[in-house]
Amino acid sequence: MSEIDLKPEGTLSLQTIAMPADTNWSGDVFGGWIVSQMDLAGAIHAERFSKGRCATIAINQMAFLVPVKVGDVISCYTKILKVGNTSIQMQIEVWDSHDDSRLAKRVTAGVFTFVAVDREGNKRQIPEELKHM
Template sequence: MFDDDQEPLPAGELALQTIAMPADANFNGDIFGGWLVSQMDLAGAVSARKVARGRVATVAIDSMAFLRPVPIGSVISCHTQLLDVGRSSMKILVEVWITDHNDHRAKVTEGQFTFVAIDETGRTRPVPKDNCA
């Protein structure tokens, strides 16, 4: 049964985890949004490669929403969830949660990334259907 007092949890599985470092921050000590998007793209690619069983490329990022700043030193956890699979494409939800110096956890952003499976020449190829849940 759902408990209304229960804290929300990340959707999907942990695909990437790293630490927000000073080189990736602005003068206020907050992490650049572009750096965070690059981490999300890497996490989505990790998941898409599993589904595609090989090389993938990012073709679109939809519905980005930044909810709060990310301070230096936060542990960044990117969670992914497969939303849809087409002939060669995969739509993946990427949520980013941080854990701060006091072990408080919070969702900071999410976005929908679309990847396509590609062959060794960079042309699209079908996603193996037996690998789609």
């Protein structure tokens, strides 16, 4: 399948605009800023799903496909791949859409794992009934 045929997969969990302060010396947006937006989007989805706090335990399989420019709107789509006893594995895609005049482009995708934690930061069990929703 070509990039043009691809469509975002999952839930739109976060949308924001790249600002001048998010750029590097060449005017492109920092990869680290994009990863942090993905982390926020994944945490929003994981916390809604598990009904409580979550912490990021692992980030895997990241690749940056196209640069993001200042003023671009980025959209983070999240999809739960696997729910364990305490962990949630999530696919997170980032799409860039400046405006409706051109097609949205997939900027990056990665697999993040979050662990459900309690107020003290200790891992907690994900309720059994949530796993089968």
